[in-house]
Amino acid sequence: MNNDKLLDLATELGYQLAMSGAETFRVEDSINRILAAYGMQSEVFAIPNCMTVSIKAADGQCITRLRRVGHHGNNLECVEQFSNLSRKICAKVPPIDTAFAWLEETKKACRQYPSFIQLTGHFLGAFGFALFFGGTLIDGVCSGICGVVVGLVDSFLGRLKVNPFFTTIASAFLMTLVAYATGSIGFAGNTDAVVIGALMLLVPGLLFTNAMRDIIFGDTNSGTNRIVQVLLIAAAIALGTGAALNLADLIWAIPDSSIAIEYVWLLQCIAASIGCLGFAMIFNIHGPGVALCILGGGLSWAAYCAVLHFSGSDILAYFGAAIVSAAYSEAMARIRKYPAISYLVVSIFPLIPGASIYYTTGYVVRGDMAGFASKGTHTIAIAGAIAVGILMVSTLVRLWGVWKQHNKKASA
Numbered sequence: 144m145n146n147d148k149l150l151d152l153a154t155e156l157g158y159q160l161a162m163s164g165a166e167t168f169r170v171e172d173s174i175n176r177i178l179a180a181y182g183m184q185s186e187v188f189a190i191p192n193c194m195t196v197s198i199k200a201a202d203g204q205c206i207t208r209l210r211r212v213g214h215h216g217n218n219l220e221c222v223e224q225f226s227n228l229s230r231k232i233c234a235k236v237p238p239i240d241t242a243f244a245w246l247e248e249t250k251k252a253c254r255q256y257p258s259f260i261q262l263t264g265h266f267l268g269a270f271g272f273a274l275f276f277g278g279t280l281i282d283g284v285c286s287g288i289c290g291v292v293v294g295l296v297d298s299f300l301g302r303l304k305v306n307p308f309f310t311t312i313a314s315a316f317l318m319t320l321v322a323y324a325t326g327s328i329g330f331a332g333n334t335d336a337v338v339i340g341a342l343m344l345l346v347p348g349l350l351f352t353n354a355m356r357d358i359i360f361g362d363t364n365s366g367t368n369r370i371v372q373v374l375l376i377a378a379a380i381a382l383g384t385g386a387a388l389n390l391a392d393l394i395w396a397i398p399d400s401s402i403a404i405e406y407v408w409l410l411q412c413i414a415a416s417i418g419c420l421g422f423a424m425i426f427n428i429h430g431p432g433v434a435l436c437i438l439g440g441g442l443s444w445a446a447y448c449a450v451l452h453f454s455g456s457d458i459l460a461y462f463g464a465a466i467v468s469a470a471y472s473e474a475m476a477r478i479r480k481y482p483a484i485s486y487l488v489v490s491i492f493p494l495i496p497g498a499s500i501y502y503t504t505g506y507v508v509r510g511d512m513a514g515f516a517s518k519g520t521h522t523i524a525i526a527g528a529i530a531v532g533i534l535m536v537s538t539l540v541r542l543w544g545v546w547k548q549h550n551k552k553a554s555a
């Protein structure tokens with residue numbers, strides 16, 4: 144067996160998973176399983192921007208591959224396909240050349256939505272969440288237009304390989320400026336809902352979810368790295384929206400935003416599902432997974448409304464809804480044999496405190512530090528409740544898997 148080719152195969156598959164947005168533990172586990180299937184002892188160390196893979200040959204020689212991982216995508220279709228390929232290789236253990244051929248076939252088989260579908264996803268994501276946060280249909284359309292602006296900026300700057308921090312600032316700035324422009328001409332009534340709906344497109348939901356899952360699987364370095372990226376992107380959103388708010392105030396004067404509409408819980412769930420449909424397109428999810436993501440988004444918000452009704456605490460409601468969303472995602476992953484992240488990252492979006500992030504930024508821009516401290520603390524509490532809910536379910540599922548594996552070995 145050609146050890147170099149085997150190492151290249153495992154490293155390349157892990158690299159493709161990492162570039163598509165897979166969790167660190169999935170990257171490491173996939174590489175280790177493939178090498179173990181061919182009888183190789185291996186050591187894998189991966190962090191979001193780098194991976195090292197080493198094997199020890201029969202003659203005692205150690206061979207190592209070091210691979211730098213560039214800017215991660217949000218391509219969950221590729222995460223699913225390469226995860227399936229990993230399982231297929233481990234189950235059949237084909238000749239290495241055949242496995243390489245499968246790898247190339249999988250690269251070609253990964254579907255990708257065309258640009259206009261991705262922009263439609265940006266429109267629907269912003270439209271749905273603008274309604275979700277109390278906007279009218281007109282506000283939703285305005286927010287959808289702002290979402291398309293975000294998509295165009297991301298696409299243009301992405302082709303120029305501009306770093307994500309500056310891309311987020313530029314997207315937030317232009318999106319917010321367009322939103323306030325629609326309010327100044329009297330088209331949008333609730334400019335806050337317009338901005339918040341489009342702002343949801345910039346919230347690093349995949350990074351946050353992966354960080355939580357990395358931490359629970361013991362990949363503390365990767366989890367901390369991703370949390371730092373989340374904080375940097377949050378700062379970029381604040382800088383972009385704050386600059387646009389100040390500029391808009393100079394040009395038009397900030398229009399008074401109408402009071403948010405309090406829709407009944409069922410309409411909120413429908414609006415959340417529309418937003419989740421947009422995010423499923425943005426994250427390049429295909430097939431039945433799209434419908435399951437939409438269902439998960441509506442289910443997570445229905446759980447929030449139910450817990451809030453009986454407990455009266457929004458923090459407890461976010462915690463309970465996160466548990467429901469994570470449990471739903473784990474169940475769908477095992478039923479369909481697909482990664483749980485494909486369902487969790489979209490179904491959790493209705494719980495992301497987009498409005499709190501926006502109002503916290505507004506307090507900073509206006510110099511209201513008391514309001515900033517109050518709203519910021521509440522936002523952190525919400526994020527913490529969601530994180531703990533995800534971590535609790537992931538921990539229980541992991542313990543269940545370890546228990547099953549232990550019983551299987553004991554019975555053998």
